[in-house]
Amino acid sequence: MNTHFLQVQGLKKSYPGPGKSPETVIFEDANFNIEKGEFICVIGHSGCGKSTILNILAGLDEASDGVVIMNEKEVSGPSLDRGVVFQNYSLLPWRTALQNVTFAVQARWPEWSKERILEHSHRYLDLVGLKGAHDRKPSQLSGGMRQRVSIARAFATQPQLLLMDEPFGALDALTRGVIQEELIKIWTESKQTVFMITHDVDEAILLSDRILLMSNGPKARIAESVKVSIPRPRKRTDIIHHDNYYTIRNHLVDFLVNRSKLVSEDESAKQPYPKEITFPE
Amino acid sequence: MFNSIKLKSALLSVVLLVLLLGVWEGIYQAPQDSKPLTEYELLMGGATQEARVPPPSEIIKLGYEELSDPFYDAGPNDKGIGIQLGYSIYRVTVGFLLAALIAIPVGFLVGMSPLMYGALNPFIQVMRPISPLAWMPLALFIIKDSEISAIFVIFICSIWPMLLNTAFGVANVRKDWVNVARTHELSHIKTALLVILPAAAPTILTGMRISIGIAWLVIVAAEMLVGGTGIGYYVWNEWNNLNLASVIFSIFMIGVVGMFLDMTLAYAARWVEYQE
Numbered sequence: 001m002n003t004h005f006l007q008v009q010g011l012k013k014s015y016p017g018p019g020k021s022p023e024t025v026i027f028e029d030a031n032f033n034i035e036k037g038e039f040i041c042v043i044g045h046s047g048c049g050k051s052t053i054l055n056i057l058a059g060l061d062e063a064s065d066g067v068v069i070m071n072e073k074e075v076s077g078p079s080l081d082r083g084v085v086f087q088n089y090s091l092l093p094w095r096t097a098l099q100n101v102t103f104a105v106q107a108r109w110p111e112w113s114k115e116r117i118l119e120h121s122h123r124y125l126d127l128v129g130l131k132g133a134h135d136r137k138p139s140q141l142s143g144g145m146r147q148r149v150s151i152a153r154a155f156a157t158q159p160q161l162l163l164m165d166e167p168f169g170a171l172d173a174l175t176r177g178v179i180q181e182e183l184i185k186i187w188t189e190s191k192q193t194v195f196m197i198t199h200d201v202d203e204a205i206l207l208s209d210r211i212l213l214m215s216n217g218p219k220a221r222i223a224e225s226v227k228v229s230i231p232r233p234r235k236r237t238d239i240i241h242h243d244n245y246y247t248i249r250n251h252l253v254d255f256l257v258n259r260s261k262l263v264s265e266d267e268s269a270k271q272p273y274p275k276e277i278t279f280p281e
Numbered sequence: 282m283f284n285s286i287k288l289k290s291a292l293l294s295v296v297l298l299v300l301l302l303g304v305w306e307g308i309y310q311a312p313q314d315s316k317p318l319t320e321y322e323l324l325m326g327g328a329t330q331e332a333r334v335p336p337p338s339e340i341i342k343l344g345y346e347e348l349s350d351p352f353y354d355a356g357p358n359d360k361g362i363g364i365q366l367g368y369s370i371y372r373v374t375v376g377f378l379l380a381a382l383i384a385i386p387v388g389f390l391v392g393m394s395p396l397m398y399g400a401l402n403p404f405i406q407v408m409r410p411i412s413p414l415a416w417m418p419l420a421l422f423i424i425k426d427s428e429i430s431a432i433f434v435i436f437i438c439s440i441w442p443m444l445l446n447t448a449f450g451v452a453n454v455r456k457d458w459v460n461v462a463r464t465h466e467l468s469h470i471k472t473a474l475l476v477i478l479p480a481a482a483p484t485i486l487t488g489m490r491i492s493i494g495i496a497w498l499v500i501v502a503a504e505m506l507v508g509g510t511g512i513g514y515y516v517w518n519e520w521n522n523l524n525l526a527s528v529i530f531s532i533f534m535i536g537v538v539g540m541f542l543d544m545t546l547a548y549a550a551r552w553v554e555y556q557e
Contacts, residue, residue, distance in 0.1 A: 060460055078463040090457040094479045094555035103475070107465040139556035157465075 004033040005193060006057075006161060011066035013052050026052055027220035030066065032212055032274060034161075039187060039194045041204035042222075043252065044214030045260060050197045051087075054165050057195060058084045070161065080108050083159030087166045089146045091138040097149045098134040101125055101156050108157040124156040125149070128182055144175035148182070155186055164196040168203065177236060180206060188233070201252045204228075205245065206236055211252065212274065215260045224255060225274040229281045244279050251277070302337040309336035335526040343526045344533070357509075358518065362531065365515040366538055369504060372428075372511065373496045373542070376435025380492065384440045385485060388447025389473065392481070398448065405444065413438035413499050417506055427507035434503045439492035446488025450481030482553035490546040497539045512538075 504513025
């Protein structure tokens with residue numbers, strides 16, 4: 001009856017206030033859909049509940065209201081169908097890079113032979129450019145390399161939906177650029193559906209098909225859904241020359257600076273969120 | 282050659298040792314040749330002649346004799362130092378391993394479940410400060426065997442540090458790692474074995490190290506009480522014989538063995554350590 005790969009309807013997260021004071025609503029009435037193979041980025045100020053939405057999609061957190069439906073089934077609890085790349089990498093420090101990946105591969109396909117698991121894991125580590133570092137422990141890897149291991153671990157399990165919580169937040173600009181390009185490469189090959197949180201407007205434009213903009217919390221909303229109408233394949237050096245690049249960028253920045261505050265105050269409007277915004281190519 | 286700190290400290294250690302033993306040797310005065318005893322002194326059993334703490338040379342000589350034949354057995358009151366230490370190490374090992382067998386799983390349970398933590402914590406807090414030797418009379422009455430009672434005392438004193446450290450380590454495993462296990466749909470048992478155990482292992486090993494240290498302290502006292510065999514009994518027996526050289530030598534050996542026990546666990550701890 002529905003044709004969307006992932007549907008989020010009326011999602012809300014709130015915490016009970018102390019004593020009899022009213023509850024604190026982090027965000028409410030979050031509605032959006034994701035199609036198969038789409039790359040979605042979410043941008044919003046700190047505290048608007050981006051990470052909470054991601055954790056609910058991952059099944060690590062529970063919503064106070066609303067549903068998440070993936071493949072026509074309601075999401076409850078974590079699952080290997082939804083891979084997560086955490087902001088702080090979350091590698092197991094007593095395992096080598098390779099063992100961190102085999103850990104996931106083995107969990108995904110327990111019936112596989114040792115050789116097959118190893119072969120599969122090696123392949124994904126090579127794919128993120130970690131040739132020669134397979135046997136190093138996370139403590140012997142740089143921040144960028146750790147995040148690559150984490151990405152390899154997530155992609156290796158071939159989840160139906162990949163959730164990334166500010167994966168490049170802790171990296172320097174140069175490393176970030178390199179890994180973004182690698183991410184595009186892997187994503188193009190695997191046609192994975194990705195839901196990613198970022199703070200970086202340029203990163204969002206470079207990577208995503210659609211950008212969800214969240215207004216400020218408390219009572220945050222997913223206010224706008226902006227289509228990134230720039231053709232692929234995209235390169236960081238080329239997209240800035242595209243006519244839509246600055247139109248979209250200005251729209252996003254304007255939202256973050258000016259309009260993100262207003263949405264939550266604008267209770268009377270009662271318009272259905274998010275507003276769909278498309279700039280013609 | 283003498284520029285590394287390690288070498289310099291080793292050299293300084295030797296200098297300090299020689300200095301200490303030299304002073305000790307120097308202040309020792311051999312008992313003067315006793316003049317013929319008066320009738321009164323004879324009646325008093327020559328009590329004016331003091332026993333003196335023997336000099337290091339005498340202790341080293343005794344030590345050499347003892348260590349060149351550590352395992353002789355000439356009846357219940359005359360066994361080599363190796364045999365006595367062996368008994369003590371055996372009791373400590375058995376009591377310690379039994380304690381680990383219980384403390385680590387229970388610690389896991391307490392660490393993983395706030396409910397169990399709340400339920401068991403009052404017991405642990407009351408039991409922990411009890412001197413292990415206070416259990417001895419009760420143990421002797423119930424078990425009716427001094428050997429097993431000594432092991433029980435070791436068991437009861439090693440269980441608490443291991444239990445508390447395991448619980449602490451398990452409860453403080455980083456949430457991210459547990460989330461990794463959850464997103465990979467690991468079962469509870471697999472999560473415990475693949476994520477929580479390796480993450481908490483360094484803390485657990487620290488608990489084990491504290492436990493074996495305490496166990497080695499307690500066994501000496503326990504053996505003084507139950508008697509029969511063991512290094513604690515040996516020290517007390519040599520005191521009764523007023524053989525002070527033997528007492529001092531045993532004290533030294535207790536220190537050496539304790540150090541080795543600690544080193545063994547420190548070495549084991551290196552296997553499970555990880556850097557974040």
